[in-house]
Structures are given as structure tokens and as C-alpha cells.
Amino acid sequence: MAEVGSVVLPGDQVRLMINTEDSTRFVTGPGLRRDSDQVTVSKAGILKHKEPNIYWVDSRQKRYIPTKGENVIGIVTMKAGDVFRVDIGGSEQASLSYLSFEGATKRNRPDVKIGDLVFGRLLVSNKDMEPELVCISSNGRSNGMGVIRDGGFMFTVPLNLIRKLLSSDCNLLKTLGHHLPFEVAIGMNGRVWVKGRSVRETIAISNAISSAEFMDNMQIKMMCNKLVDALTGFT
Amino acid sequence: MVKMAGPHGSSSKTKLSKNLLQMKFMKRCTVKAEQVQNEEERQRVIDDEHWVLDIPELKQKENNFVTEPSLVPIEDLKFGRMSFKGFNPELEKLVKRLETEGELAASEEREKINSVDDEEMANRYESLVGTIAKKFTKKRQRSSAKDDEQEERDSVKRKKSKKEFMKPSDD
Numbered sequence: 001m002a003e004v005g006s007v008v009l010p011g012d013q014v015r016l017m018i019n020t021e022d023s024t025r026f027v028t029g030p031g032l033r034r035d036s037d038q039v040t041v042s043k044a045g046i047l048k049h050k051e052p053n054i055y056w057v058d059s060r061q062k063r064y065i066p067t068k069g070e071n072v073i074g075i076v077t078m079k080a081g082d083v084f085r086v087d088i089g090g091s092e093q094a095s096l097s098y099l100s101f102e103g104a105t106k107r108n109r110p111d112v113k114i115g116d117l118v119f120g121r122l123l124v125s126n127k128d129m130e131p132e133l134v135c136i137s138s139n140g141r142s143n144g145m146g147v148i149r150d151g152g153f154m155f156t157v158p159l160n161l162i163r164k165l166l167s168s169d170c171n172l173l174k175t176l177g178h179h180l181p182f183e184v185a186i187g188m189n190g191r192v193w194v195k196g197r198s199v200r201e202t203i204a205i206s207n208a209i210s211s212a213e214f215m216d217n218m219q220i221k222m223m224c225n226k227l228v229d230a231l232t233g234f235t
Numbered sequence: 236m237v238k239m240a241g242p243h244g245s246s247s248k249t250k251l252s253k254n255l256l257q258m259k260f261m262k263r264c265t266v267k268a269e270q271v272q273n274e275e276e277r278q279r280v281i282d283d284e285h286w287v288l289d290i291p292e293l294k295q296k297e298n299n300f301v302t303e304p305s306l307v308p309i310e311d312l313k314f315g316r317m318s319f320k321g322f323n324p325e326l327e328k329l330v331k332r333l334e335t336e337g338e339l340a341a342s343e344e345r346e347k348i349n350s351v352d353d354e355e356m357a358n359r360y361e362s363l364v365g366t367i368a369k370k371f372t373k374k375r376q377r378s379s380a381k382d383d384e385q386e387e388r389d390s391v392k393r394k395k396s397k398k399e400f401m402k403p404s405d406d
Binding site for chain 2: 025067185
């Protein structure tokens with residue numbers, strides 16, 4: 001029986017603290033499988049728990065498994081009739097309809113070329129079906145999604161680093177943003193796109209992001225200060 | 236003495252008078268009441284003709300597990316596009332909007348926990364209806380609506396407490 005906070009391996013059984021009086025339901029996140037009343041681990045990692053009743057397995061991982069509702073960065077690889085094929089780093093390419101861009105109509109096609117980066121949300125992701133990407137929210141607005149243009153630099157990092165960057169207790173982007181103007185797009189599939197004022201700054205920011213995986217907030221702050229000093233010509 | 240129903244009886248609840256219900260602006264209310272009555276009657280007819288399987292009801296297995304395939308809601312991850320120091324003002328505006336929306340939702344959630352829920356509110360108003368209704372009844376009516384027992388007790392008390400002129404004794 002695995003305990004919260006310990007390392008678990010696929011096949012381990014998880015004992016959940018079930019109290020029948022509590023009406024809130026149990027939420028099993030990624031890495032846990034359930035058949036009837038038995039919960040089994042399906043991914044190697046650390047068993048995590050969050051109040052009230054959420055359990056999941058946290059692991060270092062590079063392979064992206066498409067999940068419904070997540071924002072990802074894709075690369076357009078093919079134009080096939082009225083859909084684009086987009087590589088999102090999963091086992092299969094996702095399809096992206098040309099109508100699912102803001103302001104797109106049958107007459108007015110969006111300007112998307114092969115090789116473009118798109119930031120979109122996964123509308124369908126099923127283990128038996130091709131994932132489907134959209135660049136539009138349910139109310140018809142782009143909401144920051146769409147083709148990412150005008151240069152910048154895209155690189156790939158482990159998925160756990162992505163989650164770290166997007167969590168509210170990581171100060172990396174905030175600290176960098178204090179010193180440098182830049183723009184960033186972070187996809188849950190491990191892709192990060194950065195654009196700074198110059199190529200020099202873009203490279204510096206991307207290096208800072210990819211080296212922050214095992215740093216805590218103190219170390220991140222120190223690194224950022226060093227980096228900004230180097231960029232401005234001190235040291 | 237006419238015995239009145241206790242405070243829990245239907246007669247103590249405010250009922251609209253017949254004359255009032257005949258008025259033009261009360262038409263909707265009357266129609267509604269009639270509808271309810273008709274519905275009840277129809278239901279009774281159906282119940283008599285309705286065939287029911289004579290087996291114990293299939294108990295649906297309670298499922299208190301939810302599978303959440305994504306870590307985004309679990310870890311409360313932020314939106315993946317950000318801009319700093321005015322690099323992309325449009326995007327910064329959007330991020331700010333998303334943030335305020337998130338805060339609003341959170342505060343609403345908090346409010347829901349702290350505030351009175353609908354059922355409690357209904358209960359409160361129910362008692363309030365009684366209090367207001369009391370205002371429109373005369374004091375005598377009010378006391379006659381109480382239980383006999385209560386009445387007796389009251390009368391005893393009244394007798395006791397009734398002030399009388401006490402004749403001073405002549406010396």
C-alpha cells in the first residue's frame with residue numbers, strides 16, 4: 001500500500017482515506033487508475049494529495065499524452081483540404097480546422113502556412129481518436145490562441161518543468177519579467193516559445209527557463225540577477 | 236367557546252379571502268391554484284391505472300470517484316501565454332482580464348460558503364410571514380388562535396395580574 005508523498009511504481013495499490021460522511025467525491029488525476037473500489041498506480045512517480053480529495057502521481061516526463069482542455073503549442077505540418085495537421089508531440093498528429101480561428105469564415109481563410117507555430121487548446125483527445133485542436137474559445141474569441149508569428153524561439157523542456165513554470169508559486173517568469181520585457185507561450189506539451197527584444201535576450205531567457213528545472217525560488221532569483229547583470233554589461 | 240386550530244394548523248396561515256381572489260389582478264393566482272388542483276386530480280387518476288413492476292428498485296451503484304485526466308485544474312496552473320513590461324500590450328490586457336475573472340470566481344465561491352443558503356433563507360422568510368401576519372390580526376384574534384391550554388393559562392395569569400381598585404380600609 002502506497003502512502004502519500006512516497007515513490008510509487010506502476011501496479012502499486014493506493015489506499016485512499018475514504019470517509020463515508022464526506023460528500024465530496026474522490027478525484028483521481030493522471031497516473032492513477034481505478035477499477036471498482038481499487039485504485040492502482042499506472043505511472044512511476046510521487047503520489048501527491050491535495051485537499052479535499054484529489055490524488056495524482058507527479059513524475060518527470062518528456063512524452064506528452066494529449067489531454068482534453070490543455071493548451072499546447074503545435075507545428076503545422078500539412079494542409080489537407082479544410083484541416084491542418086499539427087504536430088503536438090503526442091503519438092498522433094492533431095487536426096486543426098481552418099474554421100476554428102478567430103474571424104475565420106469559409107470565404108476568409110486564416111493565413112496559416114506549413115511550419116507555423118500555433119497555440120491552441122485540445123478539444124478532443126481520446127485514446128482511440130485523433131486529437132483535435134482549436135484556436136478559438138467557446139465564445140468565438142481567440143483569447144490569446146492562434147498562430148504565433150514574428151520570430152522568437154521555440155524549445156522543448158520536460159513536462160514537469162512546464163507545470164512548475166505555470167504554477168503560482170514559481171517566481172521565474174515574474175522575476176525575469178521585472179527586469180526584461182519579453183513574451184512567452186507555454187504549451188502543456190513541453191514546448192516553450194520565447195521572444196525578447198533581441199536575439200541575445202531571447203537566448204538568455206530560454207537558457208534561464210531550461211536550467212530552472214531543479215532550482216528553488218531563491219536560486220532562481222540569484223540566477224536571474226546574474227543573468228540581467230551579464231546582459232546589461234556589468235560583472 | 237369556539238375551538239380554533241393550533242398555531243400549526245392551516246387556518247393560522249394567511250389565506251387570501253374569496254373576495255380578494257375574485258379581483259382582476261388576482262386572476263393569475265386563482266388560475267395557478269386551479270391548475271395545481273387539476274394536476275393533483277389527474278395524478279390520482281393516473282396512479283390508479285398505472286402499472287408498476289413489482290420488484291425492488293434497482294439501486295444505482297454510487298460512484299464517488301471522478302477521473303481528472305489533466306493536471307491543469309489539479310495544480311491550478313496559469314494560462315500559458317504571458318507578456319512582461321509591455322512587450323505585447325494586447326496580451327497583457329488579456330492576462331489581466333483572465334486574472335480578475337479567476338479572482339472573481341474565487342471570491343464568489345468563498346461567498347457561497349459564507350452566505351446563507353436558499354433553504355435557510357426560505358425558512359427565515361417562513362417565520363417572517365407569520366410575524367407580519369400577526370400584525371394584521373387584532374390582539375383578541377391572536378389570543379383566540381392559541382391553544383385552549385394556553386388560553387387557560389393566560390386567563391389565570393390575567394386574573395392574577397388584574398389590577399383592582401383596593402378600597403382603603405376605614406379605621
